Amino acid sequence: MATEQDETAWMTDHxxxxxxxxxxLSGLPDEVLRELVDCGALxxxxxxxxxxxxxxxxxxxxxxxxxxxxxxxxxANALAVALSFxxxxxELEEQLxxxxxxxxxxxx
Amino acid sequence: MKYKDYYxxxxxxxxxxxxxxxxxxxxxxxxxxxxxxxxxGAEERFKDIAEAYTTxxxxxxxxxxxxxxxxxxxxxxxxxxxxxxxxxxxxxxxGFRFEDIDLSDLFAGLGGTGGRGGRGGGHGGGAxxxxxxxxxxxxxxxxxxxAATGTLVELNLSVPEYDASGRLARTPRVxxxxxxxxxxxxxxxxxxxxxxxxxxxxxxxDLYLNIELKPHPLFRPAGHDxxxxxxxxxxxxxxxxTVAVPTLAGSVHLKIPxxxxxxxxxxxxxxxxxxxxxxxxxxxxxxxxxxxxTLTERERELFGxxxxxxxxxxxxxxxxxxxxxx
Numbered sequence: 001m002a003t004e005q006d007e008t009a010w011m012t013d014h015x016x017x018x019x020x021x022x023x024x025l026s027g028l029p030d031e032v033l034r035e036l037v038d039c040g041a042l043x044x045x046x047x048x049x050x051x052x053x054x055x056x057x058x059x060x061x062x063x064x065x066x067x068x069x070x071x072x073x074x075x076a077n078a079l080a081v082a083l084s085f086x087x088x089x090x091e092l093e094e095q096l097x098x099x100x101x102x103x104x105x106x107x108x
Numbered sequence: 109m110k111y112k113d114y115y116x117x118x119x120x121x122x123x124x125x126x127x128x129x130x131x132x133x134x135x136x137x138x139x140x141x142x143x144x145x146x147x148x149g150a151e152e153r154f155k156d157i158a159e160a161y162t163t164x165x166x167x168x169x170x171x172x173x174x175x176x177x178x179x180x181x182x183x184x185x186x187x188x189x190x191x192x193x194x195x196x197x198x199x200x201x202x203g204f205r206f207e208d209i210d211l212s213d214l215f216a217g218l219g220g221t222g223g224r225g226g227r228g229g230g231h232g233g234g235a236x237x238x239x240x241x242x243x244x245x246x247x248x249x250x251x252x253x254x255a256a257t258g259t260l261v262e263l264n265l266s267v268p269e270y271d272a273s274g275r276l277a278r279t280p281r282v283x284x285x286x287x288x289x290x291x292x293x294x295x296x297x298x299x300x301x302x303x304x305x306x307x308x309x310x311x312x313x314d315l316y317l318n319i320e321l322k323p324h325p326l327f328r329p330a331g332h333d334x335x336x337x338x339x340x341x342x343x344x345x346x347x348x349x350t351v352a353v354p355t356l357a358g359s360v361h362l363k364i365p366x367x368x369x370x371x372x373x374x375x376x377x378x379x380x381x382x383x384x385x386x387x388x389x390x391x392x393x394x395x396x397x398x399x400x401x402t403l404t405e406r407e408r409e410l411f412g413x414x415x416x417x418x419x420x421x422x423x424x425x426x427x428x429x430x431x432x433x434x
Contacts, residue, residue, distance in 0.1 A: 008285055008317065011296040014385050025314070060296050060316075063243075064143050071137055071158065086143075097293065098330035104371075104396055105328075105337050 015056035016045060022054055026062035028069065033062070035076035041083045061086065109186065111179035112211050114160035122174070126165065133161040163215045173215065187214065241304035241313035242268060248297075248317040250287060252324045252334070256356045256381055258289035261317075267304055285317060290384035292332050293321040326354055332381040332389030338374065339398045340364060353393055355379045362393060370397040 009015055023030050034051075036042040042062070044052030064086060065079050074082065115122050118132040137158075138144060142151040163169045179185050248261050263283040271277050285299055296316055303313025327334045338353065348366035352359045355376065362374060373392045380389025400407060 008287060008297040008299055010288075010290075010384055011298055011316075012384065024311075056298075059298065063316075067143055068141075071141060071154075072134065094294070094331075101328035101330035101333075101335045102373075102392070102394065104394060 009056070011056045011059050013055045013057055016053045017056050017059060018053055019044075019051040022058060022062055025059050027066035028062060032069070032076050032079070036062075036065070036080055036083070039076060039080035041080035109184065109211060109214070111176070111181060111183045111185045112156075112160070113179075113181045114164050114173060116181060117156050117160035118164065122178070126167075129161070129164050133157065133165070137161075159212045163212075169215050238308040238310035239306060240310040241306040243303045243313040243316065245316040245318060247320050248285070248287065249320045249322050250291065251322050252327055252329060252381070253356065254287070255291045255319070255321055255329075256289060258291075259287050261285050261287055263317075283315060285315070287317070287319070288384065289382050290332075291319045291321075292381055293319065293329050295319045327356070327391075329381065332383050334380040334389065334391045336391060336393050337396050338362075338364075338393035339396045340368065342397060342399060345369070345395065345397050355391055356381075364395070368395050370395055 017025070019030060019033055022028075023033055026033075028036075030051075033042060037044060037052075042054065042058060044054055046052055061083060065083055068074055068082055069079055072078075115124070118124075118129060118136065120128055120132045124132070137154065140147075140150050140154045140157060142154055145154075163173050176185070176187060244265065244267060246263060246265065248263065250259055250261060261284070263285065264280070265283065266278045266280050268278050283299070283302060285297070285302075287297065291297075296318055299315040299317070301312040302315040306312050321329050326336055328336075334356075336353070338351070340349070340351070343349075344351070344364055345368045346366065348368070349364045350361050351364060353362040353376070356379070360376065360379070362376065364374065368374075372395045374395065376391040376393065378388040379391035382388045403411065
């Protein structure tokens with residue numbers, strides 16, 4: 001059984017990816033990603049650039065988008081709506097996690 | 109080869125219309141899709157549903173499936189001998205046997221409109237076509253202490269990989285991944301090319317680690333901040349005190365201001381988890397007023413004197429609000 005070792009890269013705002021990389025990692029075609037940019041579901045770091053670069057945190061949400069598009073046959077508009085709900089849920093889960101952390105242990 | 113009843117998987121009759129099949133798939137997918145469902149086993153269930161739909165939504169594949177006849181799910185059966193060549197499974201010279209492959213491999217060989225690649229399907233297209241390796245997403249539970257210092261985790265995974273003839277087989281692999289300091293709950297790390305091996309020149313998949321911080325007896329994380337319950341005695345709350353407080357880097361002294369109330373947060377700057385870039389998070393000690401569970405005679409006397417001599421009324425607003433409003 002082989003043992004492998006490698007360094008890791010954070011999927012956070014500290015790393016960035018190109019549109020082509022995002023397409024490759026998510027399985028979403030370039031044109032769908034561009035439509036998501038037009039819908040506001042995906043924001044390039046510098047909107048003035050052509051295809052631009054993106055925060056690596058989008059890799060996680062765009063991979064989800066890739067799965068949803070494939071499995072539910074969603075178009076870009078439906079994907080944008082789904083992604084906005086997913087992002088809202090992620091924010092609420094983060095707030096819930098923080099609220100739980102701040103509540104005294106005996107109250108949780 | 110084990111038989112799977114795709115109609116039963118989708119809960120439709122064998123004469124169901126294409127619209128009914130699509131409707132049944134969408135209903136089940138909404139319930140079991142791993143991005144939607146938190147239920148255990150949802151991913152496996154969804155794979156079965158997607159496999160069934162991938163075959164039944166395609167008229168040619170559905171007709172081929174129907175030609176197999178009806179068997180009990182899990183029953184061993186043998187497709188007609190000419191199916192191997194017909195479905196691009198490369199019989200002859202490669203030791204091809206129907207017993208070695210899955211029903212989904214057989215239908216993937218038909219081509220047409222498959223599901224998305226890289227989710228445990230077959231080689232999907234016969235010889236010559238390159239396929240990217242599957243991406244894997246796994247949870248990596250680490251302690252808060254390991255998140256603060258960085259750590260090396262060892263992951264034992266059984267991963268589907270293509271063999272020389274393009275068939276998927278599960279292979280045990282051990283991954284060692286260095287998690288640099290700065291991790292916190294819910295963060296993702298990507299190990300490029302460390303997922304499933306690509307087939308026929310396709311790129312190797314990636315391995316995504318979903319960081320999960322294990323529960324700690326004292327600290328609770330929120331992002332890179334940490335929260336700690338700080339029990340204090342009534343006299344420490346009233347008069348103020350300096351107490352020893354545990355942090356990830358050892359004990360420090362914390363000054364409790366006079367008049368501290370339960371629930372007040374006392375901040376220890378940059379004593380939380382380090383961030384990948386920039387300053388560390390903070391540690392917040394949450395004051396919890398605690399009274400002695402049993403009082404000694406002397407303590408009872410002293411509390412009695414305090415009660416008799418104090419003019420403090422913690423419920424004075426009851427009277428005011430009660431008389432104003434009602």
